[in-house]
Amino acid sequence: MNRQRSEKAVTLMEHISRGEKLLESRGLDPGEAAAVFAEASGITPALIHLEGKSYPARKTLSSYYRLIRARRARMPLQYASGRAFFFGLEFRVTEDTLIPRPETEILAEKALEHLNLTGGGRVLELGSGCGNIAIALAVNSDAELIAVEKSPSALETARVNAASHGVSGRVRFLEGDMLELSNVLSGEVQGSFDLLISNPPYVSEAEYGELEEEVRKEPPGALLAGSDGLRYIKPVLEAAPSLVKPGGAVFLETSCFHREPVMEHVSRIEGISSPAYLKDYSGKDRVFTCRIAETYS
Numbered sequence: 001m002n003r004q005r006s007e008k009a010v011t012l013m014e015h016i017s018r019g020e021k022l023l024e025s026r027g028l029d030p031g032e033a034a035a036v037f038a039e040a041s042g043i044t045p046a047l048i049h050l051e052g053k054s055y056p057a058r059k060t061l062s063s064y065y066r067l068i069r070a071r072r073a074r075m076p077l078q079y080a081s082g083r084a085f086f087f088g089l090e091f092r093v094t095e096d097t098l099i100p101r102p103e104t105e106i107l108a109e110k111a112l113e114h115l116n117l118t119g120g121g122r123v124l125e126l127g128s129g130c131g132n133i134a135i136a137l138a139v140n141s142d143a144e145l146i147a148v149e150k151s152p153s154a155l156e157t158a159r160v161n162a163a164s165h166g167v168s169g170r171v172r173f174l175e176g177d178m179l180e181l182s183n184v185l186s187g188e189v190q191g192s193f194d195l196l197i198s199n200p201p202y203v204s205e206a207e208y209g210e211l212e213e214e215v216r217k218e219p220p221g222a223l224l225a226g227s228d229g230l231r232y233i234k235p236v237l238e239a240a241p242s243l244v245k246p247g248g249a250v251f252l253e254t255s256c257f258h259r260e261p262v263m264e265h266v267s268r269i270e271g272i273s274s275p276a277y278l279k280d281y282s283g284k285d286r287v288f289t290c291r292i293a294e295t296y297s
């Protein structure tokens with residue numbers, strides 16, 4: 001932090017207050033200004049108040065007002081800064097990757113618990129985006145992962161993220177369609193995975209129209225899933241018994257409104273046992289999980 005008085009002698013707190021007004025005038029939460037300053041300066045929001053009377057460096061200010069302008073244009077802060085956090089790890093994100101969500105951490109956490117109980121193994125992830133789930137699992141376990149993603153530019157970002165977390169040797173990213181896995185996994189032994197994990201697109205067309213402007217800046221292909229939001233979930237569940245070993249596990253993020261149709265759908269799939277829903281931190285049914293029956297092969 002530059003403690004010299006700048007030409008205009010405007011303190012950090014005064015810049016925060018300007019940011020608050022700029023955000024508020026666009027109908028945004030003024031409280032975001034401190035988070036934007038924290039992103040621009042690298043200091044924590046708690047320290048901002050302690051440093052309130054200091055004079056920020058010109059470089060920090062130019063970054064701060066660039067991010068404020070981006071937020072006024074309803075650009076998510078993570079796209080403007082190029083980074084997001086998931087499972088305590090930093091990931092590069094671009095406008096071609098979904099921004100990792102806090103509610104998805106429960107999906108990774110439950111899968112990780114399973115991996116650590118069963119001693120790791122082979123994991124298949126479908127729809128990897130910036131690689132956050134696969135990389136979080138690789139960093140926190142000994143698992144070997146294959147992650148499938150349709151978007152070539154998201155894959156490029158995921159590979160950069162895997163390299164920066166030092167797990168490129170254990171996460172293999174494959175370009176392809178999760179609805180045509182026999183083509184994508186042609187060189188792999190299907191039925192050899194210990195765990196299948198996915199946060200597939202699951203927003204229905206009707207819900208998409210209601211989303212905030214920021215969310216509609218994310219790739220529609222990462223969100224949209226047909227008229228009922230189940231376009232990917234149903235076929236992935238149908239494929240699970242032929243992808244995962246008997247006794248292996250499936251963890252799938254869904255909308256909290258999908259519990260009933262998903263439970264109904266899996267009741268008709270041979271080879272699925274112990275279907276259940278796990279709640280996210282706000283108490284919503286979020287993660288579908290099941291085992292592949294021991295007798296299934």
Ligand SMILES: C[S@@+](CC[C@H](N)C(=O)[O-])C[C@H]1O[C@@H](n2cnc3c(N)ncnc32)[C@H](O)[C@@H]1O
Pocket residue numbers: 097098099100101104126127128129130131132133148149150151154176177178179199200201202221222223
């Ligand atoms: C909801 S995002 C999940 C991203 C990331 N795994 C996460 O949890 O934050 C879904 C991802 O699936 C990818 N996707 C969409 N359709 C696909 C398909 N048919 N095959 C493979 N990936 C697909 C999207 O590009 C997107 O990256």
